[in-house]
Amino acid sequence: MSVPTEHLLILSAILFSIGVAGFFIRRNLIVVLMCIELMLNAANLAFVAGSRHNAFLAGQDQTDLEGPIMVTFVIVVAAVEAAVGLALVIALYRRKQSVDLRELTELEDGSHA
Amino acid sequence: MSLITIVQESALQTTAQGGAFDPESTQQLFANTFTGDAARALAPMVSLTVGILVLLVCELFEGLKKIRPAVFLGAILASAWGCWGLWQHTPEIGAPVRVLGGTLLVSQQVGVWGMVFLAATLVAWMQARKYYRQEAPFLGEHDVLMLTAPIGMMMMAGAQDLITFFIGLELLSIPLYCLAAFRRVRNDSVEAGLKYFVLGAFGVAMFLYGAGLLYTATGTMSLPELRQVGEALESPLARTGIALMLGSLFFKASIFPFHLWVPDVYQGSPTPVTSLMATGTKAAAFAFLLEAAFLVPVSAATLIGVLAVLTLAVGNFGALMQKDLKRMLAWSGIAHAGTLLFTVAASAASDGLLSAEATQAAVLYMAAYVFTAGGAFALLSWLEADGEHHTTIDGLRGLGQRRPGMAAGMTLFLLSLGGIPATGGFIGKFFVFGAAVQADMIALSIAGILLSVVALGYYLRVVIAMWMQPAKDGQAPPMAERPWAAACVGFCAAMVVAIGVLPGFLSGSTLFP
Numbered sequence: 314m315s316v317p318t319e320h321l322l323i324l325s326a327i328l329f330s331i332g333v334a335g336f337f338i339r340r341n342l343i344v345v346l347m348c349i350e351l352m353l354n355a356a357n358l359a360f361v362a363g364s365r366h367n368a369f370l371a372g373q374d375q376t377d378l379e380g381p382i383m384v385t386f387v388i389v390v391a392a393v394e395a396a397v398g399l400a401l402v403i404a405l406y407r408r409k410q411s412v413d414l415r416e417l418t419e420l421e422d423g424s425h426a
Numbered sequence: 427m428s429l430i431t432i433v434q435e436s437a438l439q440t441t442a443q444g445g446a447f448d449p450e451s452t453q454q455l456f457a458n459t460f461t462g463d464a465a466r467a468l469a470p471m472v473s474l475t476v477g478i479l480v481l482l483v484c485e486l487f488e489g490l491k492k493i494r495p496a497v498f499l500g501a502i503l504a505s506a507w508g509c510w511g512l513w514q515h516t517p518e519i520g521a522p523v524r525v526l527g528g529t530l531l532v533s534q535q536v537g538v539w540g541m542v543f544l545a546a547t548l549v550a551w552m553q554a555r556k557y558y559r560q561e562a563p564f565l566g567e568h569d570v571l572m573l574t575a576p577i578g579m580m581m582m583a584g585a586q587d588l589i590t591f592f593i594g595l596e597l598l599s600i601p602l603y604c605l606a607a608f609r610r611v612r613n614d615s616v617e618a619g620l621k622y623f624v625l626g627a628f629g630v631a632m633f634l635y636g637a638g639l640l641y642t643a644t645g646t647m648s649l650p651e652l653r654q655v656g657e658a659l660e661s662p663l664a665r666t667g668i669a670l671m672l673g674s675l676f677f678k679a680s681i682f683p684f685h686l687w688v689p690d691v692y693q694g695s696p697t698p699v700t701s702l703m704a705t706g707t708k709a710a711a712f713a714f715l716l717e718a719a720f721l722v723p724v725s726a727a728t729l730i731g732v733l734a735v736l737t738l739a740v741g742n743f744g745a746l747m748q749k750d751l752k753r754m755l756a757w758s759g760i761a762h763a764g765t766l767l768f769t770v771a772a773s774a775a776s777d778g779l780l781s782a783e784a785t786q787a788a789v790l791y792m793a794a795y796v797f798t799a800g801g802a803f804a805l806l807s808w809l810e811a812d813g814e815h816h817t818t819i820d821g822l823r824g825l826g827q828r829r830p831g832m833a834a835g836m837t838l839f840l841l842s843l844g845g846i847p848a849t850g851g852f853i854g855k856f857f858v859f860g861a862a863v864q865a866d867m868i869a870l871s872i873a874g875i876l877l878s879v880v881a882l883g884y885y886l887r888v889v890i891a892m893w894m895q896p897a898k899d900g901q902a903p904p905m906a907e908r909p910w911a912a913a914c915v916g917f918c919a920a921m922v923v924a925i926g927v928l929p930g931f932l933s934g935s936t937l938f939p
Contacts, residue, residue, distance in 0.1 A: 318642070322639075332631070346627075352634075352635065353634060355635060356631060356635040357634075357638075358638075359635060359638025359639055359641075360638045362642060363639075363641040363642030363643075364641075370645065377645070379647050383637070383641075386589060387592075390630075393596070393600060394623075397604060398627065400604075401616070401620045402620070404616045405616050405620055408616055409613075417621060419617045419694065420614055420617055420621075420689075420690040420694045
C-alpha cells in the first residue's frame, strides 16, 4: 500500500480532535454544528481506511464493503441531523435573535421555569 | 456472514457470468434472506411503519383527523402482538437465530424489550392527549414522531451489527430532538431541544469514530463475528474504539460523567416527551449495552461497577437538592440508570456467563420503571394541563385533601421509585442487585443498596408535602379534567402493583423459559 493505514488513522484522529476542540471552545451554534460534521467525517475516514486495510489483509483482489456502506449511511444521517439541527437553530434565533450557546440559560439548577 | 457480504458475492457472481442478470440466484438470495423468521422479527417494526404512513395520510384529509387516536392505538397493538409472538413462540434452545444476513436477532428478549418500548410510547402518548394548547394543530406530526421512536428502539435492541444499531439509534434520537423542542413558542422547550440535539449529535459522532476504530482493528462490524475475533479485541486501537462507543452509549443512558444534560433537557421538554426519554431511550440503550457487554474486558468490569455507584450517588444527591418535581425526577432517573448499570457490570464481570440473568434483571427493572416513572410523569402533565408548570414540590402541598386520588397515585409511584416492597420498583431492584451479587460484586452492591435508601429521603419529602402540609394561600393550582391522563395514571398504577405483587407474572424463570 502506498499510503500506510497508520497515516490515514492519524489524519482522522487529528480531524476528530479538531472537531472535539471546536465543539467545546466555540460558542456559535452554527460553528458547533460544523464541528460535529467534522467529527462525523473523521469517523468516515476511519471507516474507509479500515475497509482498505482489511481488504489488503484479506489478500489480492479482495474488497471489504462494510466500511463504505457505513459511510453512505453516515452521510445520509449527517444530512438529516443538519436539517433538524438548523431547524432548531432557527427556532432559537426567532426567540432570542441570536445563535449563541450562551443564550441557553433558561434551564439551570434552582431555576423555576 | 453479513447481508453486505451476501450482496457483494452475488454481485461478484453476476460479474463473473459476464454481467448477465441471473434471476435464479437472485431469487435464491431473496429466499435465503427474507425467511419466515425475518418476517416475525420485522413484524413489530412494520406494523409501526404502516401506522406512521396511515397517520400521515390522515393528516391530509380534514375528515380523517378524528381517527388518528384509533390508528395510533391500532399500530401499537399490532406491534405488541408481533412482540408477543416473538416472546412466546421463539424456542430459546439452540443457537440464537439471526435474520437478514445476520443483522437482526430473533429472540424472546427482543420480544420482551419491544413490549417495554411500546409500553413507554403508549404511556407517553396517552398523557400527551389534550396536553398541548398552542401546538394542537401539529398533533399529527407529534403522533408520527412518537411512533417513529419505538422503531428505532426495537432496532437497537435487536441489532447484531453496528450499522443496524447506528440506524436504530438515529431513528430514535432524531424524532426526540424534534419532540423536545415541540413547544417552540416557549424558550425552555427550544433550549431543551437544542441542548439534547447538540450533545446527542456529539455522542453519535463519538460512537461512529469508535466504531470506525474497532472496525479497522478487527475487520468486522457484526457482533457475532466480534465475539470470535479473540485477541484482536485486545489491541490498543480496538480498546480505544470500545471506550469511545461505551462513552456514547453511557451518554444516551445518562451515566456519570455523561449525565449533565439530563436535568436541563428533562425539565425543558414537554412532560410527555420527558416521559418517553426517561423510560424508552434508557431501556433501548441498556438493551444494546447488555447485548454488547462482551466487548468490555473483564478487567474493566469493576470500573463499570464503580461508575454505577458514582452515578447512583450523583443522581441521588442531585435529586435531594431539587425544589421542582420534574427536575427531581430527572435526577432520580440518573440514579436509576446507575442501578441498571449494575447489570452490565455483572454481565462483563462474569465474562458473559451471567448475561441471561443480567438481561432478565434489566428487562424486569425497566418494565417496572416504564410504568412507575411514566405514571409519575403522567401525573405531572395532568397537573400542568393549563400549559403552565405547577410542578414545584410546594405547589403539591395539600394535594391529598384536594385530589386524594391523584395524591394516592403519586404516592404509589414515588414509593415504587424508592423500591418499597410490594411495588414493581422493589422487584426490579431485587433482581438487579441479585445479578450483581452473583457476579461477586458484593461491596459495590452494598454501596448501591445503601444509596438507594438515601433516595427514599427525597421521595418521602414529596409524599409528606402532599398529605401532611396544607397548601399556602392562593397557591392551589387550577385543575383540568383530563380523561386520557387519568386513564394513563390508572393503567400505570395497575401495572406497578401487578409487577410488584405478582412477580411470577413477569419474572422468575417464566420470563425466558
